[in-house]
Amino acid sequence: MSGSDEDRASLFGEIRRIAKTSGAVGGIAMRLAGNRMGIKTDRAGHAEDLRVILGGLKGPMMKVAQFLTTIPDALPEEYAAELSQLQANAPSMGAAFVRRRMQGELGANWNAHFSEFDLTAAAAASLGQVHRATLKDGQQVACKLQYPDMASTMEADLRQLRLAMSVYRRMDDSIQTEDIYAELDERLREELDYTREAAQMRLYGIMLADQPMVHVPVPVERLSTRRLVTMSWLDGRPMMGRLDESPPLEERNVMAEALFRAWYVPFYQYGVIHGDPHLGNYQVVPDGTVNLLDYGAIRVFPPTFVRAVIDLYEAIRDDDREKSHHAYEQWGFTDLSNEKMDILNLWARFLYEPLMDDRVRRITEVDDPTFGRSVAMKVHEGLKRVGGVRPPREFVLMDRSAIGLGSVFFRLKAELNWSRLFHELIQDFDTQALADRQAAALAQAGVPGTI
Numbered sequence: 001m002s003g004s005d006e007d008r009a010s011l012f013g014e015i016r017r018i019a020k021t022s023g024a025v026g027g028i029a030m031r032l033a034g035n036r037m038g039i040k041t042d043r044a045g046h047a048e049d050l051r052v053i054l055g056g057l058k059g060p061m062m063k064v065a066q067f068l069t070t071i072p073d074a075l076p077e078e079y080a081a082e083l084s085q086l087q088a089n090a091p092s093m094g095a096a097f098v099r100r101r102m103q104g105e106l107g108a109n110w111n112a113h114f115s116e117f118d119l120t121a122a123a124a125a126s127l128g129q130v131h132r133a134t135l136k137d138g139q140q141v142a143c144k145l146q147y148p149d150m151a152s153t154m155e156a157d158l159r160q161l162r163l164a165m166s167v168y169r170r171m172d173d174s175i176q177t178e179d180i181y182a183e184l185d186e187r188l189r190e191e192l193d194y195t196r197e198a199a200q201m202r203l204y205g206i207m208l209a210d211q212p213m214v215h216v217p218v219p220v221e222r223l224s225t226r227r228l229v230t231m232s233w234l235d236g237r238p239m240m241g242r243l244d245e246s247p248p249l250e251e252r253n254v255m256a257e258a259l260f261r262a263w264y265v266p267f268y269q270y271g272v273i274h275g276d277p278h279l280g281n282y283q284v285v286p287d288g289t290v291n292l293l294d295y296g297a298i299r300v301f302p303p304t305f306v307r308a309v310i311d312l313y314e315a316i317r318d319d320d321r322e323k324s325h326h327a328y329e330q331w332g333f334t335d336l337s338n339e340k341m342d343i344l345n346l347w348a349r350f351l352y353e354p355l356m357d358d359r360v361r362r363i364t365e366v367d368d369p370t371f372g373r374s375v376a377m378k379v380h381e382g383l384k385r386v387g388g389v390r391p392p393r394e395f396v397l398m399d400r401s402a403i404g405l406g407s408v409f410f411r412l413k414a415e416l417n418w419s420r421l422f423h424e425l426i427q428d429f430d431t432q433a434l435a436d437r438q439a440a441a442l443a444q445a446g447v448p449g450t451i
Contacts, residue, residue: 093129093147095119101145105228113223117143125280127191127296132233140233141220150192150227158185183393187275191296194229196448200295201231203445204274207266208292213258215291234291236283249415254288256414260421262292263405268310268425270438271301275397277404279411299397300442303435304330309398310426316345316352324348332392340389343382350375351402354418363409363418 098119102110111117114133121129128146135141147153162181190196198219205216215234223230239255259282266272275297283291308330315323321338324345328336333344354363368374383389391399 093121093124098131098145101148102143102228105145105225106223125294128194128227133230135220139220141223141230142217142233143223144194144229144231146192146194146227154188154192158188179390179393180396183396187297187299187397193226194224195226197295198224198229198231199445199447200298201229203272203298203441203447204266204292204295206441206445207270207272208262211261211265213254213289214262215285215289217291217293234283234293236285236291238280239282239284239290240279242284243411249413251288252412253414253416255284255290256409256412256416257421258288258290259405259408260416260418262290263401264422264425267301268306268429269434270441271303271306271434272438272441273299273301273397273401275299275401277401277408279408282408297397299394300438300447301394301398303431303438305394306434307429307431310429312348313352313355316348317356332394333389336389337386339386340383343379343386344389346375346382347379351406355422356419358417358419360415360417362413362415363406 098121102117106113113135115136115138116134118132120131122132122142123130127150128144131143131145133141133143161184198221201217201219205218208214208216215236217231217234220230220232243252259277263274263277266274274292274295276294278294281292281294283293285291308327311323311330312327314320315327321341324341325336328341328344336344354361
């Protein structure tokens with residue numbers, strides 16, 4: 001196929017994609033409008049159709065769907081329930097495609113770098129696919145290769161996301177989504193830059209260097225570009241596959257503690273969060289320790305934001321209204337009446353409750369996977385009553401991580417002293433010391449810009 005033919009095929013592909021997603025978004029709009037006017041619509045049926053449509057697409061829209069399902073009330077309940085079933089594992093591309101893409105990234109003699117290169121993808125996800133290979137020196141590596149035309153795909157999908165969120169906001173303004181969109185827009189664009197992802201991988205190697213329960217791949221810089229990241233291969237198996245075998249409690253506890261440390265050592269010591277706690281991003285090794293994969297969705301927070309997370313915990317624990325208000329202001333919430341703050345504290349108590357209970361226990365002792373959503377609905381109803389709230393953009397990935405990781409702990413049925421793990425991380429917390437560690441680690445890793 002000539003270059004012009006490829007461009008034409010790509011253009012037609014984008015038109016088909018916009019038609020598909022526009023139809024899905026338009027259907028949401030009509031159904032939400034119908035509900036508002038008292039016309040009965042089958043939201044559940046349409047939500048299932050939407051999941052099928054998005055599940056057949058590669059690219060950002062599927063990632064967006066996964067993001068939104070973990071942000072309470074960013075989507076109606078029916079859509080959130082259906083889209084939560086999406087897995088970032090779209091069908092992989094064939095050998096001819098892989099050869100062309102590798103040549104585009106490393107040049108005509110790309111295969112001279114490898115003694116072996118498996119043209120069949122070991123894993124296929126939303127933005128790219130992973131191939132196992134062996135370097136000339138015998139090192140086993142993983143080559144994560146981005147699909148073509150993802151920049152234009154991103155633009156199409158973000159337009160549809162903006163439309164979907166604006167339609168929903170007109171129907172229900174209890175959660176004002178302008179900053180949520182801005183955060184997703186910026187983070188998703190960053191994910192297209194695999195040079196950034198390689199730097200963020202190095203950052204996690206630095207931050208977790210003294211955490212033997214968590215394994216981080218090492219990028220191979222000379223074989224990495226903006227659309228290809230080559231890294232050391234980590235042997236492991238998908239966590240969901242192991243959970244399906246009903247491993248013993250001791251092993252599940254090791255997995256849970258490893259994940260707790262993988263997420264919260266970077267946050268409380270460096271002000272960095274991994275914003276994609278998707279089960280496909282973890283592997284487990286035989287001793288129960290964990291491989292942490294995919295470093296695209298990373299956020300760096302101001303040290304004052306981390307301090308405010310701890311302050312809110314202490315405020316909830318001590319029932320200190322003034323400290324709660326200060327913490328929310330530090331996060332970026334504005335126009336907070338006492339009534340709004342009391343409503344937000346319902347959510348905060350739900351998140352912090354296991355951290356205030358100094359004993360071995362499950363992350364939640366309510367055997368109902370929908371309990372968190374029922375709390376979110378109370379918050380939603382309360383915020384709607386008092387005129388809504390605009391969550392600051394820094395809140396988006398932090399909240400997603402807390403909810404997503406909590407759902408993994410619930411699935412593991414792990415029994416740990418969550419309070420003790422948390423207090424080990426925050427004891428002797430010092431904002432300036434975190435700022436110094438953060439700056440040094442970002443510089444050493446070479447993470448571009450200020451996130």
